[in-house]
Amino acid sequence: MKRKLGTALNNLYKKKDQWWLLTGSIIFLLLWVWDRLFLNAPALRFLQIGFLNTLIISTLVILISLILAWVIIQKMFFFRGRNWAWAELLLTFFLNLIRSIPQIVGVLLGYVLITILLQLSILTASWQTLLLMAAIIALFVFLELVDLMQERITFYQSLDFYNAMKVCGISSFRIINFNILWKNSRGHILNKLIALFGVSIFLQCSVDFIISVGLSTKVSALNLPVTLGSLLAKIDSKQDILAIGYSFSHPARLSRLFLQHLQGISVAFSIVFLLIMIYKISNGYAERHRL
Amino acid sequence: MKKVLFTHMVSILLVTLFVAGLLLAIPRNLSKTTSAGDAQLNNYLQLKFLNINNPFQLALLQDVLDAAEPEGVQAHNSLITRLKNYETRQLEMMSRGAITRQELTWNRFFSLLLMFFRFLAIYLAVLFITYYAVETLAVYRFISTQADRPAFGHQMLNIWGRWLGHDPSLKKISLVGSFITLLFKTAVKALAYLVLFAPAYVIAYSVKSDFETSSDLFMILLAVFSNGLLLTYSNKFYTFLRNEARKGYVETARVKNLDARWEIDVEQGISHKRILHPLKDFQGHILQHIFINARFQYVNSIKEQASFLITGLMIIEMALNIHKHLSYELLQQILYRNYSIVLVILILIFYLVKFTEIGVDMLRFKWMKKIGM
Numbered sequence: 001m002k003r004k005l006g007t008a009l010n011n012l013y014k015k016k017d018q019w020w021l022l023t024g025s026i027i028f029l030l031l032w033v034w035d036r037l038f039l040n041a042p043a044l045r046f047l048q049i050g051f052l053n054t055l056i057i058s059t060l061v062i063l064i065s066l067i068l069a070w071v072i073i074q075k076m077f078f079f080r081g082r083n084w085a086w087a088e089l090l091l092t093f094f095l096n097l098i099r100s101i102p103q104i105v106g107v108l109l110g111y112v113l114i115t116i117l118l119q120l121s122i123l124t125a126s127w128q129t130l131l132l133m134a135a136i137i138a139l140f141v142f143l144e145l146v147d148l149m150q151e152r153i154t155f156y157q158s159l160d161f162y163n164a165m166k167v168c169g170i171s172s173f174r175i176i177n178f179n180i181l182w183k184n185s186r187g188h189i190l191n192k193l194i195a196l197f198g199v200s201i202f203l204q205c206s207v208d209f210i211i212s213v214g215l216s217t218k219v220s221a222l223n224l225p226v227t228l229g230s231l232l233a234k235i236d237s238k239q240d241i242l243a244i245g246y247s248f249s250h251p252a253r254l255s256r257l258f259l260q261h262l263q264g265i266s267v268a269f270s271i272v273f274l275l276i277m278i279y280k281i282s283n284g285y286a287e288r289h290r291l
Numbered sequence: 292m293k294k295v296l297f298t299h300m301v302s303i304l305l306v307t308l309f310v311a312g313l314l315l316a317i318p319r320n321l322s323k324t325t326s327a328g329d330a331q332l333n334n335y336l337q338l339k340f341l342n343i344n345n346p347f348q349l350a351l352l353q354d355v356l357d358a359a360e361p362e363g364v365q366a367h368n369s370l371i372t373r374l375k376n377y378e379t380r381q382l383e384m385m386s387r388g389a390i391t392r393q394e395l396t397w398n399r400f401f402s403l404l405l406m407f408f409r410f411l412a413i414y415l416a417v418l419f420i421t422y423y424a425v426e427t428l429a430v431y432r433f434i435s436t437q438a439d440r441p442a443f444g445h446q447m448l449n450i451w452g453r454w455l456g457h458d459p460s461l462k463k464i465s466l467v468g469s470f471i472t473l474l475f476k477t478a479v480k481a482l483a484y485l486v487l488f489a490p491a492y493v494i495a496y497s498v499k500s501d502f503e504t505s506s507d508l509f510m511i512l513l514a515v516f517s518n519g520l521l522l523t524y525s526n527k528f529y530t531f532l533r534n535e536a537r538k539g540y541v542e543t544a545r546v547k548n549l550d551a552r553w554e555i556d557v558e559q560g561i562s563h564k565r566i567l568h569p570l571k572d573f574q575g576h577i578l579q580h581i582f583i584n585a586r587f588q589y590v591n592s593i594k595e596q597a598s599f600l601i602t603g604l605m606i607i608e609m610a611l612n613i614h615k616h617l618s619y620e621l622l623q624q625i626l627y628r629n630y631s632i633v634l635v636i637l638i639l640i641f642y643l644v645k646f647t648e649i650g651v652d653m654l655r656f657k658w659m660k661k662i663g664m
Binding site for chain 2: 006007009010013093096097099100101102103104105108109112119120121144202203205206209210213232238241242244245248249268271272273275276279283286
């Protein structure tokens with residue numbers, strides 16, 4: 001029995017993506033149990049909402065990115081097929097323009113737009129705000145997916161099979177979408193989406209943190225949905241984070257970190273560990289499927 | 292190369308013209324909207340019996356308006372929200388000192404330019420350091436993989452498996468020793484991961500009481516060692532190395548008797564000195580060919596790395612409120628709605644991204660020439 005368990009663990013360890021998904025989930029579960037025992041109820045409630053909102057926004061980001069990238073790719077290859085060089089050039093120019101804006105600046109300006117819409121009471125439900133936040137982040141991260149799809153399609157178009165299928169009367173639309181993107185690039189796309197999930201969490205937390213400390217604090221604190229980034233920017237969390245540095249110079253206070261400074265530590269750990277977990281899952285997946 | 296350069300130049304020219312147009316248009320539009328908005332509110336602000344800081348009075352006003360004009364409930368809601376926001380804005384302005392509507396003057400422009408050059412210096416320093424670190428870390432990891440050194444986790448699972456194996460010849464005490472050593476190494480590695488993946492502001496806040504976090508040196512260190520930059524891109528370089536190692540020419544080189552020992556500081560192996568050298572050269576070893584080809588593939592990722600780095604630097608400057616730095620200035624000017632200054636900062640950052648792209652493309656063409664492509 002024990003030996004079987006050992007072998008099973010060994011096998012699971014070889015599939016690094018699944019291993020990290022499992023161990024990561026267990027670690028988050030342990031963190032939740034610890035917080036349930038030692039963190040006060042209102043803070044725990046905020047932490048749970050923030051964590052869920054962060055995951056929901058990131059999930060929406062990858063869905064919107066996938067749709068945007070797919071539409072752009074269809075248009076691009078449609079223009080190429082019709083020899084509309086000017087249209088392709090125009091599209092590429094706009095894509096490059098978005099690429100030239102640092103992601104954080106783009107997302108920050110988008111959040112300014114959200115705060116204006118909130119002030120004007122145009123955004124009323126929290127799901128609208130979440131969706132718009134996700135759409136803005138997606139607008140500045142989806143290009144990585146476009147690049148990947150474009151690279152895959154161009155590569156397969158240079159092979160004989162593309163022309164062979166065309167000669168057989170199969171439409172370019174089907175070859176690109178079914179034979180290239182679905183059958184031969186699904187793993188690559190999924191891997192990129194996992195990576196984008198991480199990028200989205202990073203950007204979202206950073207912008208929420210920046211907005212909460214530097215921009216219209218009253219607006220953001222009242223109206224933007226709670227996320228891990230905005231929770232980290234709270235004064236209690238910041239004091240908890242400051243306590244980490246203090247504990248290094250006063251090791252006797254180290255134990256207090258996990259009992260008295262739990263809110264900030266939990267939020268910071270959740271952000272960092274989520275990023276590590278996604279990085280490991282993405283790498284493990286790429287390694288397992290030899291991408 | 293000329294075609295690529297031409298595309299970049301056209302893009303720079305078009306964006307510059309677009310921004311110049313906006314710069315000419317913005318101040319007029321801004322003053323119009325501001326005065327129109329204020330005029331609507333002024334009627335209510337001038338009512339002496341109305342205190343907009345009092346929520347009860349605002350609610351009362353809304354009720355009175357709703358009763359007088361039942362069809363305009365939505366407009367009344369909007370008016371009350373604007374009155375509340377007016378109060379918020381005033382509070383913000385008071386808390387930040389004098390307000391801060393600024394015109395774009397030549398003096399202002401030159402001060403922005405100085406901030407930009409400071410940002411540029413930090414950016415270049417971090418870019419070179421991270422590029423060197425990415426290559427070095429990737430090469431070390433690649434050598435370790437090629438030498439078939441199992442990961443710590445795997446070793447721990449092996450030890451556990453041997454412990455459960457009930458082999459009487461095994462000295463369990465030595466297994467416990469190995470397990471504890473591995474556990475310690477794993478803990479150190481986990482700590483390193485936590486630091487390297489932590490967003491910059493988490494690290495900065497945690498050491499704020501012990502270090503001067505607004506110095507340029509601290510910013511450089513923070514940008515290098517945070518946000519997952521090093522691990523993400525060294526992993527990318529490592530992937531290129533690994534993919535190259537699977538190709539047929541590597542086997543051919545091995546047959547031709549090139550050094551192929553994946554050990555450090557041994558005969559026919561690779562020395563630390565060569566790995567740590569900024570201009571890496573593994574002449575005589577199979578790694579030389581793998582490295583050159585992987586480096587050539589990585590060159591396009593430098594654009595991505597640079598873009599991520601700019602994002603990281605901006606996050607650091609904004610999140611830590613580092614005064615007289617470009618990104619903090621950008622954040623403040625967005626807050627004060629000085630859009631002309633915001634545009635100038637954005638165009639400066641756009642130039643930085645574009646010139647980085649041009650630099651990377653030139654490097655790519657240079658290396659293409661070198662390897663005869």
